[in-house]
Amino acid sequence: MKTLTKLCSAVSFAAVTGFAAPVLAADTYMIDPAHAWVQFSTNHVGWANARGTFNAVSGEIEFDKEDVTKSSVNVVIEAASIDTNLEARDDHLRSPDFLNAEEFPTIEFVSTSIEKTGDRTGLITGDMTLVGVTKPVVLDVVWNSESPLPWNDAKIKTGFSATGSIDSKEFGITKMEGFGLGPVINLMIDIEALKQ
Amino acid sequence: MLLTLALTTVAIPLVLGVFLACGVQFTSAKAALLALFASVLILVVYYLLEGVPPFPPISSKHKLAYLLILIGVVGFGFGAMKNAPKTLIALVVGLVALGWIAQRKIASDPFQPELFLALLPVLGLTGNTALRAELRQDLFLWPIMTLALAIAGAIVSVLGGYIGLAQMLGACAALTGGYLALTYLRVAVLGKAVDAGKAAALNWVLLASVSIILLSIAVFASKLSSLAFVLLCLLYAIPFVAARFAGRMNWKAPIATGGYAVVPALAAIATAWLTAA
Numbered sequence: 126m127k128t129l130t131k132l133c134s135a136v137s138f139a140a141v142t143g144f145a146a147p148v149l150a151a152d153t154y155m156i157d158p159a160h161a162w163v164q165f166s167t168n169h170v171g172w173a174n175a176r177g178t179f180n181a182v183s184g185e186i187e188f189d190k191e192d193v194t195k196s197s198v199n200v201v202i203e204a205a206s207i208d209t210n211l212e213a214r215d216d217h218l219r220s221p222d223f224l225n226a227e228e229f230p231t232i233e234f235v236s237t238s239i240e241k242t243g244d245r246t247g248l249i250t251g252d253m254t255l256v257g258v259t260k261p262v263v264l265d266v267v268w269n270s271e272s273p274l275p276w277n278d279a280k281i282k283t284g285f286s287a288t289g290s291i292d293s294k295e296f297g298i299t300k301m302e303g304f305g306l307g308p309v310i311n312l313m314i315d316i317e318a319l320k321q
Numbered sequence: 322m323l324l325t326l327a328l329t330t331v332a333i334p335l336v337l338g339v340f341l342a343c344g345v346q347f348t349s350a351k352a353a354l355l356a357l358f359a360s361v362l363i364l365v366v367y368y369l370l371e372g373v374p375p376f377p378p379i380s381s382k383h384k385l386a387y388l389l390i391l392i393g394v395v396g397f398g399f400g401a402m403k404n405a406p407k408t409l410i411a412l413v414v415g416l417v418a419l420g421w422i423a424q425r426k427i428a429s430d431p432f433q434p435e436l437f438l439a440l441l442p443v444l445g446l447t448g449n450t451a452l453r454a455e456l457r458q459d460l461f462l463w464p465i466m467t468l469a470l471a472i473a474g475a476i477v478s479v480l481g482g483y484i485g486l487a488q489m490l491g492a493c494a495a496l497t498g499g500y501l502a503l504t505y506l507r508v509a510v511l512g513k514a515v516d517a518g519k520a521a522a523l524n525w526v527l528l529a530s531v532s533i534i535l536l537s538i539a540v541f542a543s544k545l546s547s548l549a550f551v552l553l554c555l556l557y558a559i560p561f562v563a564a565r566f567a568g569r570m571n572w573k574a575p576i577a578t579g580g581y582a583v584v585p586a587l588a589a590i591a592t593a594w595l596t597a598a
Contacts, residue, residue: 213482216543221382222485227541228380228425257379297379299372300485303326 151189151196154283154318158183163202164313167293170305177218179232181206186318188283193247194239200316202232222300225256234262245269249287258296264289264314271320281320288313326488329369334492337362338499345520346507353400356522360393363530366492371485381422382485385537388418392529400522411450411529415443418533423540438550439539442532445557449528456560459567460504460517461575463524466559468497469582471531473553476590478538480597481545486538493531500527501575509572549593555585 161182169175181203189195204226207218219226236251245268253262264287271283289312293301301307344350344358367386374383395414399407419439426433449463456462471494478487504520507513539550560567563581566574 216482217484219543220483220485221380221541222483225380225382225541227543297375 150191151187153321154186154188155321156182156184156186156200157282157317157319160317162313162315163200165310166313167301167307167310174311175209175306177207177209179203179206180208182316184234186283186285193241196236196239198234198236198249198251200234202234204230204232223298229255229257234264237261253291255291255296256298260291260295262289262291264312282317283320284315284317286315329366330488330491331495333369334362334366334495335499337365338496338501339503340499341496341523342500342503342507345523346503346513346515350519351400352519352522353397355519356396356400356526357393359523359526360389360396360530362496363389363493363526364393366496367489370488370492381537381541384421385486385533388421388533389530391417392526392533396522396526396529399525400519408447408451411525412443412447414529415446415532415536419443419536419540422533422537426540434547435540435545438545438547439536441551441554442535442539442557445554446529446532449557449560450525452560456564456567457525458518458521459560460508460515460520460524460570461501461578462560462563462567463521463528464497464501464504465575465578465582466556467524467528467531468494468501469559469579469586470528470535470553470556471497473556473586473589474531474535474538477546477549477553477593478542480549480593481538481542483538483542483545486534486542489534490531490538493527493534497527497531505572505575508570509575512570544597546593546596549589549596552585552592553589555588556582558585 158181163179163182164176165178166174166176179202182200184198184200186199187197204224205219207215207224207226209215209218218224221228224232231254233254234251235254236249238250240248240250242248247266247268249264249266251262251264252259266285266287269284269286271281274280274282291310291312293307293310298307341355341359341362344355350358364386367389371382371386374386378384378387391414395410398405398410419436420427423436423439426436449466450457471490475487475490475494478484478490504515508515535550535553539545559578559582563578566578
């Protein structure tokens with residue numbers, strides 16, 4: 126009788142804590158740094174859009190295909206990896222006038238909510254931390270496709286494209302205007318991630 | 322854009338410097354008040370170039386604004402109290418500034434070479450604060466040194482990849498230049514009598530402010546030439562090598578002091594230029 130009571134208690138505990146629930150639907154994906162492009166553009170004195178990219182991107186995606194609102198994204202970008210095709214300009218962009226890469230080595234995005242807007246589209250709202258300031262940012266995301274690697278069926282890769290924009294002033298990057306830049310920075314993101 | 326740059330970096334600070342000289346020349350304001358006034362003018366310059374910093378500060382640039390306020394308070398104290406342990410206080414202010422500005426770098430590795438480089442302005446400021454009274458109270462020795470540090474420091478900083486604080490130094494140079502120009506004209510050329518002692522505290526505020534900016538540049542300018550920065554810091558020796566000009570109120574003495582300042586300043590600029598090329 127005691128054994129039966131213990132068994133019932135264990136089952137109840139498991140049910141309450143979720144141990145007895147089916148396997149979680151979300152899959153874990155790691156961003157492939159070699160196939161991740163975080164690019165940006167910003168107005169330069171009205172003449173053109175200055176463009177650049179970050180070469181060091183990593184992170185993790187919990188992707189729930191059954192209910193995408195239960196998914197989550199965590200992206201880390203190394204600020205010093207900025208590349209605008211001119212070393213002297215990159216040095217200045219790494220300085221405390223802009224990215225302040227020595228004091229704040231990483232730019233981070235952590236999703237806080239996801240809204241499904243279509244079969245393969247959604248809006249990801251998250252907290253972006255840039256130069257030590259955290260502000261909410263919304264990204265318009267498209268899930269492009271998912272398939273095995275052509276040379277290895279065991280490895281599954283998925284890919285997303287996203288766009289969004291931030292206001293540099295909100296992050297305290299006040300020098301942008303002084304150099305005829307911004308203040309709005311447009312983001313163009315393409316990321317491939319490997320299923321774990 | 323260029324007009325705004327010329328206004329905020331040169332024209333307005335230059336006029337503010339003339340105001341400061343007027344405060345010394347034409348008012349009966351005490352040394353402590355003049356030191357505070359100098360500090361307020363430097364904060365105006367900071368505001369023009371960097372805006373209002375958040376509180377609490379987030380980055381080293383924001384911290385710089387609060388350190389400039391601290392320097393104003395210390396300068397006020399120096400003007401008000403004759404027997405304060407000024408050298409010790411200057412050393413503590415310098416070390417506190419270095420520790421706070423470079424907080425994150427020190428936390429990651431306290432033995433990075435740029436941190437030792439940043440000690441030079443701290444030692445330069447401390448050494449100058451320890452000078453004998455007749456040198457500290459000279460109307461031209463510290464301002465000429467400050468002007469040379471700010472001009473050469475601005476160029477070294479631009480070439481070292483930190484344009485924002487180079488602008489700040491450029492504006493400090495304009496402020497010190499405006500102050501020095503009117504002082505030189507009235508005292509050294511026209512021979513008007515001024516109580517030199519009442520300018521000592523404000524001259525310290527100008528020197529300390531420029532020193533803290535230089536310290537910050539040493540820590541964060543990514544392509545800074547170490548040799549150029551060392552040569553730049555030789556300028557802190559100007560009051561020692563030009564000591565014989567102290568107290569001489571003639572038109573030649575400040576120019577001779579400036580002549581001494583030109584040598585390390587040009588050497589620092591040339592070295593930074595060659596390193597960047």
